[in-house]
Amino acid sequence: MAEDDPFIIDIYASQLKSDGYTIDIAKDGEMALEKIKNTHPDILLLDITMPKITGWELLKLVRSDSSIKDLKVIVISNLDHDECVSIGTGLGVLKCFLKVQTTPEEISKAIKEILN
Secondary structure (H helix, E strand, C coil), X not given: XXXXXXXXXXXXXXXXXXXXXXXXXXXXXXXXXXXXXXXXXXXXXXXXXCCCCCHHHHHHHHHCCCCCCCCEEEEEECCCHHHHHHHHHHCCCCEEEEHHHCCHHHHHHHHHHHHC
């Protein structure tokens, strides 16, 4: 999970851990890229507005690296949903969610659908 808001990290990570997922947290885009390259996660939950490297910049770097370019990505952001879908689709994002309208349970359900 690439997210810089401690509250969001806490509520989503708690739910996902209770659902049996192993969660690794990166609090900025630079740290996220390093962790993705080192651990090759099954899926990335990505915030767009992050320090050092934004979510969109991170995703472009992921897509340009042959060893991680096929990473499954869900965007969870407070950006305009249409913008998220428009930009995200071009970068291979599978789902876009607005933080303010999405529960941790909905994210867990989306992960399960994508991974199964």
